Amino acid sequence: MTKYKLEYIWLDGYTPVPNLRGKTQIKEFAEFPTLEQLPLWGFDGSSTQQAEGHSSDCVLKPVAIYPDPARTNGVLVMCEVMMPDGVTPHASNKRATILDDEGAWFGFEQEYFFYKDGRPLGFPESGYPAPQGPYYTGVGYSNVGSVARQIVEEHLDLCLAAGINHEGINAEVAKGQWEFQIFGKGSKKAADQMWMARYLMQRLTEKYCIDIEYHCKPLGDTDWNGSGMHANFSTAYMREVGGKAYFEALMAAFDKNLMDHIAVYGPDNDKRLTGKHETAPWNRFSYGIADRGASIRVPHSFIKSDYKGYLEDRRPNSQGDPYQIASQILKTIASVPASAQVSAAA
Incomplete structure (x- = not known):
């Protein structure tokens, strides 16, 4: 098993332009992980304009994965921000609701x-x-x-x-x-x-x-x-x-x-x-x-x-x-x- 450095990356709730955010967790995998293997991960939304302090939990849902060439055993994980249930997109999560077309x-x-x-x-x-x-x-x-x-x-x-x-x-x-x-x-x-x-x-x-x-x-x-x-x-x-x-x-x-x-x-x-x-x-x-x-x-x-x-x-x-x-x-x-x-x- 290898310890991988997973960098979870997301867009915060600042307007009119969101900022990129990122934090790292270490997980063991037999080989470079697939998207399906990556867990949901919580963060403090009150520090990113995505929640109030009295109810600050938000959830990161991995949606795209890339090798991180700047780190040994590094993984770049693009995430959507979800509500605490891990299913409902957060209001700041524009990716979840956009029109998509793989032929475009x-x-x-x-x-x-x-x-x-x-x-x-x-x-x-x-x-x-x-x-x-x-x-x-x-x-x-x-x-x-x-x-x-x-x-x-x-x-x-x-x-x-x-x-x-x-x-x-x-x-x-x-x-x-x-x-x-x-x-x-x-x-x-x-x-x-x-x-x-x-x-x-x-x-x-x-x-x-x-x-x-x-x-x-x-x-x-x-x-x-x-x-x-x-x-x-x-x-x-x-x-x-x-x-x-x-x-x-x-x-x-x-x-x-x-x-x-x-x-x-x-x-x-x-x-x-x-x-x-x-x-x-x-x-x-x-x-x-x-x-x-x-x-x-x-x-x-x-x-x-x-x-x-x-x-x-x-x-x-x-x-x-x-x-x-x-x-x-x-x-x-x-x-x-x-x-x-x-x-x-x-």
Whole structure:
């Protein structure tokens, strides 16, 4: 038998953005455990905004499992928060109630800032560095500094070793700003892996005395880019059938459900979605071929393939909850009239 270090990870009850939490227990198994072997585990919800002190018990239900490459015999356990009965989802548990579709594919582009001593990594103690321009996909000390690339490369290796479908990294437009991409088939699976990748990044940067700033516009109303989490999405129907009529009906549905999307695409999005810095205004829907300033960017490959493939929603921001983002996208897709699908298939 081997003693395994089980790191139970969950989202707390803070609003508008939950925090990642984690605690470890040791259990013996003959080999790397399966999800079914992992027990429920209680925690003090009064310390995480998920219960009152007079009735503080909450329960962690394992829902996804990954090897933890940073620990010997380590296991990363993604959990849902349940009520004390272990069956009823807690009100803060968004994962339990989202719309899911294993045929829906999601690719999230997570932008963020490295922060040290209260300012973006590489910023001078007062004022700003040289204007944006050389930092995006930049190389060299003056553009990316001495430690950021070391961190993102280490994070990439951790994710791959954990079985997370990490698909790439790049330095972003502002100094100290970076991006990683996570892809998954099924909204729950894709969102689980995004949250786990965030967890691994935040745990990794502890040893570098660096924080991750996910706020979508940390530098306020300045000429510095904010951070998004663009959501690339497709369904089996979009990939296999598609068609111009269906695409136009889909875009009409996104337009109609504009405010439902903005409501779950992350707080303070009005500060980021200003119509500047390659963003669409938060209160107006638009789409365009290869248009980075549109709400939905339509790849050239989508048009060339007779309106089949994936689309990119550029409005979700870096603080957004991928569970809710993916669910809202699927709800809107599901609202497209059946007549549009019949027309597309004809």
